[in-house]
Amino acid sequence: MRRTTAALAASATLFALLLTGCGDDEASNAIPSTTSSAPSARGGETQAVDSMKAGAFVVSFRGAFPKLAEGKDDAKIASILSEGCKDIKAGKSEDEAVKNIIKRAGGSTEPSSEEAKAIYQMAKLMC
Template sequence: MIRTTAALAASATLFALLLTGCGDDKASSTPSSSAPAAQSNGDAQVVDNVKAGAFVVSFRGAFPKLADGKDDTKIAGILSDTCKEIKASKSEDDVVKSITKRASGKAEATPEEAKAIYQMAKMMC
Protein backbone atom coordinates (compact mmCIF):
# COMPACT_ATOMS: atom_id res chain seq x y z
CA MET A 1 0.00 0.00 0.00
CA ILE A 2 2.85 2.39 0.82
CA ARG A 3 4.49 1.74 -2.56
CA THR A 4 1.20 2.34 -4.37
CA THR A 5 0.73 5.61 -2.49
CA ALA A 6 4.29 6.62 -3.37
CA ALA A 7 3.67 5.79 -7.01
CA LEU A 8 0.51 7.89 -7.02
CA ALA A 9 2.36 10.78 -5.39
CA ALA A 10 5.13 10.48 -7.96
CA SER A 11 2.59 10.47 -10.77
CA ALA A 12 0.98 13.62 -9.40
CA THR A 13 4.38 15.29 -9.09
CA LEU A 14 5.29 14.17 -12.57
CA PHE A 15 2.05 15.53 -13.97
CA ALA A 16 2.68 18.89 -12.30
CA LEU A 17 6.19 19.00 -13.71
CA LEU A 18 4.88 18.17 -17.16
CA LEU A 19 2.36 20.98 -16.99
CA THR A 20 5.08 23.38 -15.91
CA GLY A 21 7.27 22.34 -18.83
CA CYS A 22 4.54 22.57 -21.47
CA GLY A 23 4.84 26.29 -22.13
CA ASP A 24 7.84 27.20 -24.23
CA ASP A 25 9.38 24.54 -26.45
CA LYS A 26 12.53 26.65 -26.90
CA ALA A 27 13.58 25.90 -23.34
CA SER A 28 13.23 22.16 -23.78
CA SER A 29 14.89 22.03 -27.20
CA THR A 30 18.26 23.16 -25.90
CA PRO A 31 19.85 20.44 -23.79
CA SER A 32 20.98 21.40 -20.33
CA SER A 33 24.30 20.15 -19.12
CA SER A 34 22.81 19.43 -15.69
CA ALA A 35 19.88 17.36 -17.02
CA PRO A 36 20.44 13.64 -17.51
CA ALA A 37 20.72 12.46 -21.06
CA ALA A 38 17.81 10.28 -22.09
CA GLN A 39 19.88 8.37 -24.56
CA SER A 40 20.75 4.73 -24.41
CA ASN A 41 23.78 3.29 -26.18
CA GLY A 42 24.08 6.23 -28.58
CA ASP A 43 20.55 5.79 -29.97
CA ALA A 44 18.66 8.85 -31.14
CA GLN A 45 17.15 10.77 -28.26
CA VAL A 46 13.62 9.55 -27.60
CA VAL A 47 12.57 12.01 -24.87
CA ASP A 48 13.85 15.48 -24.13
CA ASN A 49 16.02 16.33 -21.15
CA VAL A 50 13.24 18.15 -19.29
CA LYS A 51 11.02 15.08 -19.33
CA ALA A 52 13.95 12.82 -18.48
CA GLY A 53 14.87 15.04 -15.53
CA ALA A 54 11.27 15.06 -14.28
CA PHE A 55 11.15 11.27 -14.60
CA VAL A 56 14.39 10.88 -12.65
CA VAL A 57 13.11 13.08 -9.80
CA SER A 58 9.77 11.23 -9.69
CA PHE A 59 11.43 7.81 -9.91
CA ARG A 60 13.83 8.59 -7.06
CA GLY A 61 10.97 9.93 -4.91
CA ALA A 62 8.57 7.06 -5.55
CA PHE A 63 11.01 4.15 -5.72
CA PRO A 64 14.03 4.90 -3.52
CA LYS A 65 14.96 1.22 -3.20
CA LEU A 66 14.94 0.76 -6.98
CA ALA A 67 16.88 4.00 -7.47
CA ASP A 68 19.58 2.94 -5.02
CA GLY A 69 22.85 2.48 -6.91
CA LYS A 70 21.54 3.95 -10.18
CA ASP A 71 22.82 7.24 -11.55
CA ASP A 72 20.51 9.73 -13.28
CA THR A 73 21.53 8.56 -16.75
CA LYS A 74 20.57 4.96 -15.96
CA ILE A 75 17.18 6.02 -14.58
CA ALA A 76 16.58 8.28 -17.60
CA GLY A 77 17.43 5.26 -19.76
CA ILE A 78 14.50 3.40 -18.19
CA LEU A 79 12.23 6.13 -19.56
CA SER A 80 13.92 6.21 -22.95
CA ASP A 81 13.85 2.44 -23.43
CA THR A 82 10.24 2.25 -22.24
CA CYS A 83 9.22 4.97 -24.70
CA LYS A 84 10.94 3.09 -27.51
CA GLU A 85 8.96 -0.03 -26.69
CA ILE A 86 5.67 1.89 -26.42
CA LYS A 87 6.32 3.62 -29.76
CA ALA A 88 7.14 0.23 -31.29
CA SER A 89 3.60 -0.87 -30.30
CA LYS A 90 4.73 -3.58 -27.89
CA SER A 91 2.00 -4.87 -25.61
CA GLU A 92 1.66 -3.31 -22.18
CA ASP A 93 2.45 -6.64 -20.52
CA ASP A 94 5.69 -7.00 -22.51
CA VAL A 95 6.74 -3.44 -21.70
CA VAL A 96 5.99 -3.94 -18.00
CA LYS A 97 8.10 -7.13 -18.01
CA SER A 98 10.97 -5.19 -19.61
CA ILE A 99 10.60 -2.43 -17.02
CA THR A 100 10.84 -5.02 -14.25
CA LYS A 101 14.22 -6.09 -15.61
CA ARG A 102 15.50 -2.55 -16.29
CA ALA A 103 14.35 -1.08 -12.98
CA SER A 104 15.63 -3.92 -10.82
CA GLY A 105 19.05 -3.67 -9.29
CA LYS A 106 19.85 -4.01 -5.61
CA ALA A 107 16.09 -4.46 -5.14
CA GLU A 108 13.78 -6.21 -7.57
CA ALA A 109 10.84 -4.25 -8.95
CA THR A 110 7.47 -5.67 -8.00
CA PRO A 111 4.77 -6.03 -10.66
CA GLU A 112 2.94 -3.09 -9.08
CA GLU A 113 6.05 -0.91 -9.20
CA ALA A 114 6.74 -1.84 -12.81
CA LYS A 115 3.13 -1.00 -13.72
CA ALA A 116 3.41 2.37 -11.95
CA ILE A 117 6.68 3.09 -13.80
CA TYR A 118 4.95 2.16 -17.05
CA GLN A 119 2.15 4.63 -16.31
CA MET A 120 4.65 7.40 -15.47
CA ALA A 121 6.64 6.73 -18.63
CA LYS A 122 3.57 6.48 -20.86
CA MET A 123 2.55 10.01 -19.84
CA MET A 124 5.94 11.33 -20.90
CA CYS A 125 6.45 9.49 -24.20
Protein backbone atom coordinates in the same frame (compact mmCIF):
# COMPACT_ATOMS: atom_id res chain seq x y z
CA MET B 1 0.18 -0.97 0.22
CA ARG B 2 3.13 1.29 0.93
CA ARG B 3 4.63 0.61 -2.52
CA THR B 4 1.29 1.35 -4.19
CA THR B 5 1.08 4.65 -2.33
CA ALA B 6 4.57 5.51 -3.53
CA ALA B 7 3.58 4.67 -7.09
CA LEU B 8 0.54 6.92 -6.85
CA ALA B 9 2.68 9.70 -5.40
CA ALA B 10 5.11 9.32 -8.30
CA SER B 11 2.31 9.61 -10.79
CA ALA B 12 0.94 12.71 -9.09
CA THR B 13 4.38 14.31 -8.91
CA LEU B 14 5.07 13.54 -12.53
CA PHE B 15 1.72 14.92 -13.61
CA ALA B 16 2.42 18.14 -11.72
CA LEU B 17 5.84 18.42 -13.35
CA LEU B 18 4.34 17.84 -16.78
CA LEU B 19 1.72 20.53 -16.23
CA THR B 20 4.39 22.92 -15.07
CA GLY B 21 6.45 22.20 -18.16
CA CYS B 22 3.53 22.78 -20.53
CA GLY B 23 3.44 26.23 -21.95
CA ASP B 24 3.55 28.28 -25.09
CA ASP B 25 4.75 26.18 -28.02
CA GLU B 26 6.50 29.19 -29.54
CA ALA B 27 8.72 29.54 -26.47
CA SER B 28 9.62 25.87 -26.49
CA ASN B 29 10.31 25.93 -30.24
CA ALA B 30 12.54 28.98 -29.91
CA ILE B 31 15.04 27.05 -27.81
CA PRO B 32 16.55 24.18 -29.75
CA SER B 33 16.87 20.92 -27.90
CA THR B 34 20.33 19.52 -28.30
CA THR B 35 19.59 16.18 -26.69
CA SER B 36 16.41 15.14 -28.47
CA SER B 37 18.20 14.60 -31.76
CA ALA B 38 21.70 13.84 -30.56
CA PRO B 39 23.00 10.39 -31.43
CA SER B 40 23.23 8.04 -28.52
CA ALA B 41 26.17 5.83 -27.72
CA ARG B 42 24.40 2.86 -29.32
CA GLY B 43 24.67 2.92 -33.09
CA GLY B 44 23.70 6.54 -33.72
CA GLU B 45 20.01 6.11 -32.91
CA THR B 46 18.24 9.19 -31.58
CA GLN B 47 17.25 9.49 -27.97
CA ALA B 48 13.59 8.86 -27.21
CA VAL B 49 13.11 11.80 -24.82
CA ASP B 50 14.59 15.22 -24.27
CA SER B 51 16.69 16.13 -21.26
CA MET B 52 13.93 18.12 -19.54
CA LYS B 53 11.56 15.14 -19.53
CA ALA B 54 14.37 12.80 -18.50
CA GLY B 55 15.26 15.10 -15.60
CA ALA B 56 11.65 15.28 -14.44
CA PHE B 57 11.43 11.49 -14.66
CA VAL B 58 14.62 11.03 -12.61
CA VAL B 59 13.38 13.38 -9.87
CA SER B 60 9.99 11.66 -9.75
CA PHE B 61 11.53 8.19 -9.80
CA ARG B 62 13.96 8.96 -6.96
CA GLY B 63 11.17 10.52 -4.87
CA ALA B 64 8.64 7.75 -5.41
CA PHE B 65 10.93 4.72 -5.50
CA PRO B 66 13.94 5.40 -3.26
CA LYS B 67 14.72 1.69 -2.84
CA LEU B 68 14.71 1.16 -6.62
CA ALA B 69 16.87 4.26 -7.13
CA GLU B 70 19.59 3.03 -4.75
CA GLY B 71 22.85 2.45 -6.58
CA LYS B 72 21.59 3.94 -9.86
CA ASP B 73 22.96 7.15 -11.31
CA ASP B 74 20.74 9.63 -13.14
CA ALA B 75 21.74 8.25 -16.55
CA LYS B 76 20.62 4.73 -15.56
CA ILE B 77 17.26 6.00 -14.32
CA ALA B 78 16.80 8.16 -17.43
CA SER B 79 17.50 5.09 -19.56
CA ILE B 80 14.49 3.38 -17.96
CA LEU B 81 12.38 6.17 -19.45
CA SER B 82 14.05 6.25 -22.86
CA GLU B 83 13.93 2.47 -23.27
CA GLY B 84 10.33 2.43 -22.04
CA CYS B 85 9.44 5.06 -24.64
CA LYS B 86 11.06 2.94 -27.34
CA ASP B 87 8.89 -0.01 -26.27
CA ILE B 88 5.76 2.17 -26.32
CA LYS B 89 6.56 3.71 -29.70
CA ALA B 90 7.34 0.25 -31.11
CA GLY B 91 3.78 -0.78 -30.23
CA LYS B 92 4.69 -3.34 -27.58
CA SER B 93 1.84 -4.39 -25.32
CA GLU B 94 1.59 -2.90 -21.84
CA ASP B 95 2.36 -6.30 -20.31
CA GLU B 96 5.54 -6.67 -22.36
CA ALA B 97 6.62 -3.09 -21.66
CA VAL B 98 6.02 -3.59 -17.91
CA LYS B 99 8.10 -6.80 -17.94
CA ASN B 100 10.93 -4.87 -19.61
CA ILE B 101 10.65 -2.12 -17.00
CA ILE B 102 10.97 -4.71 -14.24
CA LYS B 103 14.22 -5.89 -15.86
CA ARG B 104 15.57 -2.37 -16.38
CA ALA B 105 14.55 -0.93 -13.02
CA GLY B 106 15.70 -3.96 -11.05
CA GLY B 107 18.94 -4.18 -9.20
CA SER B 108 19.38 -4.92 -5.54
CA THR B 109 15.60 -4.42 -5.27
CA GLU B 110 13.20 -5.54 -7.98
CA PRO B 111 10.09 -3.42 -8.56
CA SER B 112 6.71 -4.93 -7.78
CA SER B 113 4.27 -5.25 -10.65
CA GLU B 114 2.36 -2.24 -9.26
CA GLU B 115 5.55 -0.16 -9.21
CA ALA B 116 6.46 -1.26 -12.72
CA LYS B 117 2.97 -0.35 -13.94
CA ALA B 118 3.30 3.09 -12.30
CA ILE B 119 6.69 3.56 -13.99
CA TYR B 120 5.10 2.50 -17.29
CA GLN B 121 2.33 5.08 -16.85
CA MET B 122 4.90 7.77 -16.06
CA ALA B 123 6.84 6.85 -19.19
CA LYS B 124 3.70 6.75 -21.30
CA LEU B 125 2.84 10.31 -20.25
CA MET B 126 6.32 11.56 -21.10
CA CYS B 127 6.87 9.83 -24.45
